[in-house]
Amino acid sequence: MKVTIEDVAKESGFSITTVSRVINNNYPVKDETRKRVEEVIDKLNFHPNILARGLINQRTDTVGIIVPSNTNLFFPIVVKGIDSVLRKKGYTIYLCDSDNNEEEEIRYAKSLLSRVVDGIIVIDPQTSNMKNGFYEGISKEVPLVCINGYNEGIDCNFVLNNEETGAIEAMEYLISLGHRKIAFVRGEKSYSYDLKERVYNEVLDKHHYGEYKKVINVGYGNKYNTVDTTMETVEDVLNNDNHPTAFFACNDIMALGVLNACKRAELNVPGDISVVGFDNIIISNLTEPKITTVDQNMYELGENAAQMLLKHIDKHTGKSERIVLNTKLIIRDSCKKIT
Structure with missing residues (x-):
């Protein structure tokens, strides 16, 4: 009993x-x-009873975290950074995986509110839920911090990576190696992918290499099968005589899919094909060759978001703020200069 x-x-x-x-x-x-x-x-x-105590104290010492996926290692590392800060302050987290679905994201956010959480952190929120004012409304009910995602004109707290600068660095690096035929590998429904595609087009146009543009959409970019989906899609591209000499992938699991496609096509990386990823998850340093990628400060993103949320929980300030972290190109073994 x-x-x-x-x-x-x-x-x-x-x-x-x-x-x-x-x-x-x-x-x-x-x-x-x-x-x-x-x-x-x-x-x-x-x-x-934590909820009963929360009704009395107006505090439950709980924080909700919503992620679009748990299978891309980017998100667990960000969550680990969040938890490292919150745990020291006595907080327990609720972790919700929306599976990159707008309706599920809304359902989880409402469920967290009903559990009287002290705050919510959303990682890479769905663009539609940012544009339709859903999260601006949530931020009026409970302290809220968004990590990355659509943020243009949105009145919410943000911790952001400078993904635009990171994408520019990646593209300029490939061009500096002599690549003119660069393909862009992305997934569906993501502000991050949209931003990187825009940079891809702008950099090619800037250098007057716009005659060869190839955008490869592999579907949902954070599932467990994204590596295989990317491999199969890119393999078809490599069967074309006029195939790319380089690939810029929106994340490292897509980059791994490109590596596997090259192996199947009996093309050497970096001898025949150069590959750049994005995120710098652990996999990028375990492959052969090791993947050149853009580091997104995953753990630091989480730490900053947690610290920002705690500040707003304690001070109940209504003023939104944002922090922008720099990215860094990590040059490894998957790219080579061509003549």
């Missing part, structure tokens, strides 16, 4: 009110009284 606060009161010899004050730490209690109640709580293995 579940132990109740009444059981603790009876065993300790104090009133329910006194036990409640010890649990919630919201009124002064004598040290000897607190010690006795805490001993009984341990003895009976009593677990207070």
Whole structure:
């Protein structure tokens, strides 16, 4: 049978009110009284109702995190950075995977509100839910921080990577190696992919290499099967005589798919084909060859978002803010200069 606060009161010899004050730490209690109640709580293995405490204290010490996927290692590292900060402050997290679905993202956000979380962090929120004002509305009910995602004219707190600069670096690096036929590999429904595609087109036009543009959409870019989907799609491209000499992929799991496609086509990386990824997840440093990629400061993104959220939980400020972190091109072994 579940132990109740009444059981603790009876065993300790104090009133329910006194036990409640010890649990919630919201009124002064004598040290000897607190010690006795805490001993009984341990003895009976009593677990207070967090939601009930939240209604009393207006704090539940919980934070909701919504991610579009748990299978791309980018997101778990960001979550680890968030948790490293929140755990030290006594917070517990609810982790929700929306599977890159707008409706699921909304459902999870509403569910977190019903659980009286103290704040919400959304990683790479769906563009439609940013543009339609959904998250601006949520931010008026509970402290909210968005990590990356569509942010133009949006009145919310943001921690962002400078993905545009990172994409420019990647494209300029490939061009500096002599590549003129560069293909762009992306997924569907992502502001991040849209931004990188825009950069891809702008950089090619700037250098007057716009005659060869190839955008390859592999569908949802963060699923467990994205590597295989990318491999199969790129393999078809490589069967063409006028195939690219280089690929710029929107993330590292797509870049891995490109590597596998080249292997199937018996093309050497970097001897025949150069490949650049994005994110710098652990996989990019474990492949052969190791993948040149753009580091997105995943752990630091999470830390900054958690610190920003805590500030807004404590101060209840209504003013939105944003932090932009720099990216860095990590040059490894998957690219080669051509003549």
